Amino acid sequence: MSDYILQLQNITKVFPGVKALSDVSFDVQRGQVHALVGENGAGKSTLIKVICGVYPYGTYDGKVLFEGQECKFRTIRDVEKAGIACIHQEMNLVPDMSVSENIFLNNQPSKMGIVDFNVMHDRCVKLLKDVGLDVSPEEMVRNLGVGQQQMVEIAKALARDVKLLLLDEPTAALTEAEVDILLDLVDKLRREQGVTCIYISHRLDEIMRLCDSITVLRDGQTIDTRPKSQMSKDDMISLMVGREMTNMFPREPHTRGEVGFEIKNFTVPHPDIPGRNIINNVSLKAYRGEILGISGLMGAGRTELFTAVYGAYRTKGTGEVYIDGKKVDIKKPLDALEAGYVIVSEDRKKLGLNLIMSIKENTTLAALDKVSKFGILNDDAEVAYTTKYVEEIRTKTPSIDVAVNTLSGGNQQKVVLAKALMSDPKVMVLDEPTRGIDVGAKYEIYKIMNELVDKGVVIIMISSEMEEILGMSDRILTVANGEITGEFDVKDATQEILMRAAVGRG
Numbered sequence: 001m002s003d004y005i006l007q008l009q010n011i012t013k014v015f016p017g018v019k020a021l022s023d024v025s026f027d028v029q030r031g032q033v034h035a036l037v038g039e040n041g042a043g044k045s046t047l048i049k050v051i052c053g054v055y056p057y058g059t060y061d062g063k064v065l066f067e068g069q070e071c072k073f074r075t076i077r078d079v080e081k082a083g084i085a086c087i088h089q090e091m092n093l094v095p096d097m098s099v100s101e102n103i104f105l106n107n108q109p110s111k112m113g114i115v116d117f118n119v120m121h122d123r124c125v126k127l128l129k130d131v132g133l134d135v136s137p138e139e140m141v142r143n144l145g146v147g148q149q150q151m152v153e154i155a156k157a158l159a160r161d162v163k164l165l166l167l168d169e170p171t172a173a174l175t176e177a178e179v180d181i182l183l184d185l186v187d188k189l190r191r192e193q194g195v196t197c198i199y200i201s202h203r204l205d206e207i208m209r210l211c212d213s214i215t216v217l218r219d220g221q222t223i224d225t226r227p228k229s230q231m232s233k234d235d236m237i238s239l240m241v242g243r244e245m246t247n248m249f250p251r252e253p254h255t256r257g258e259v260g261f262e263i264k265n266f267t268v269p270h271p272d273i274p275g276r277n278i279i280n281n282v283s284l285k286a287y288r289g290e291i292l293g294i295s296g297l298m299g300a301g302r303t304e305l306f307t308a309v310y311g312a313y314r315t316k317g318t319g320e321v322y323i324d325g326k327k328v329d330i331k332k333p334l335d336a337l338e339a340g341y342v343i344v345s346e347d348r349k350k351l352g353l354n355l356i357m358s359i360k361e362n363t364t365l366a367a368l369d370k371v372s373k374f375g376i377l378n379d380d381a382e383v384a385y386t387t388k389y390v391e392e393i394r395t396k397t398p399s400i401d402v403a404v405n406t407l408s409g410g411n412q413q414k415v416v417l418a419k420a421l422m423s424d425p426k427v428m429v430l431d432e433p434t435r436g437i438d439v440g441a442k443y444e445i446y447k448i449m450n451e452l453v454d455k456g457v458v459i460i461m462i463s464s465e466m467e468e469i470l471g472m473s474d475r476i477l478t479v480a481n482g483e484i485t486g487e488f489d490v491k492d493a494t495q496e497i498l499m500r501a502a503v504g505r506g
Contacts, residue, residue: 009064288458478498
């Protein structure tokens with residue numbers, strides 16, 4: 001038996017006008033965790049879809065060898081039968097079915113064509129124990145947290161006797177505690193069950209902690225494959241972006257000006273628990289000429305505060321909001337946009353973009369008054385505005401008419417920014433602005449933030465990444481349990497200080 005469970009030989013995949021993969025070749029050793037890294041748009045997702053049969057045999061050039069045999073997968077079912085499973089960022093579970101029903105979907109144990117629910121239950125109990133998930137097989141999936149659903153996905157793969165497990169950004173929406181559980185599980189599957197994993201992540205610390213070997217893709221090509229012992233984080237970054245990046249955070253000197261945004265005594269009732277507040281009497285100021293970082297643990301109330309100010313939270317907030325010293329009355333998002341207050345949501349795919357619409361249509365969507373007259377769209381104006389922002393924020397695209405779902409995550413985020421800029425914001429809240437995008441795209445986003453500060457836009461950045469908060473903020477506020485628990489000049493802040501304040505112990 002070959003030491004390599006998977007061998008990719010000269011994989012080339014072409015879409016109309018775009019070569020997504022060009023002669024990609026590397027081998028994956030049996031029983032290892034093999035990392036696949038690269039910038040958004042490097043070809044990782046396309047390659048995974050080739051391996052998983054989403055792009056069937058005949059739609060690409062080159063060979064996929066699994067356990068020494070060339071694969072000619074024509075359906076995803078063929079891939080599953082071979083022992084390959086893929087867990088995507090967007091989980092493939094049915095919310096209104098039980099854990100057990102999801103795990104054995106299209107794979108139910110049966111006798112004479114009749115599902116054996118007792119066997120299914122017993123097997124489910126064992127699988128849940130294997131993945132360390134303490135829930136009932138009868139629990140509805142919709143009642144589980146994101147981390148628990150991720151474990152159900154892995155149990156579902158194990159139910160099919162998986163030999164090769166592909167994990168695509170599995171920790172993007174998990175808490176730190178859930179990340180630890182997942183990484184420990186992947187390591188356990190490798191050691192105790194001999195499952196081989198291909199692990200895709202932008203979080204390089206996870207790669208260095210978990211993986212045995214690393215392959216770097218750039219511009220659809222294989223750049224290098226090495227054992228982890230021969231590749232540092234700096235090596236990975238340089239290979240991914242094609243240049244050495246000595247400073248991940250391009251902080252620029254900012255001169256603080258007048259107060260541009262102020263919240264006074266803002267309170268938001270909890271949407272589900274009567275008598276409880278999710279935001280409690282919060283007051284803060286943000287100045288022109290600075291990046292104000294908002295730090296805190298998930299569930300602290302950071303997003304809820306600024307979404308309620310925007311008029312888009314499930315319950316209405318009470319308190320006062322001032323922009324450039326003038327009190328504004330915001331009851332709905334349209335009021336906020338007209339006042340010059342805009343949010344770039346943490347969930348760009350669900351809340352920031354219409355994925356099937358073009359770059360042009362998305363860019364102008366929040367400012368149609370600029371590109372229309374008497375209710376009739378002016379296509380020339382749409383093209384002019386969109387082209388302007390594509391050039392200004394350096395969006396990589398073959399055309400402004402392509403659907404945004406064809407773009408990489410970093411370029412999708414730039415379209416969200418362009419859409420926000422179309423509304424001429426005075427205050428821009430960036431909620432997790434670099435979540436799920438690669439190091440090169442992050443650097444571009446940071447530079448855009450600096451440019452906006454120089455133009456006088458008040459920038460408020462919410463981030464769960466301590467390095468990002470410390471790397472880009474001029475001043476930092478910490479939030480815990482719906483309250484401001486600390487205020488720090490970045491020169492006086494450390495990860496330890498921020499964490500203490502974030503748990504209410506500042």
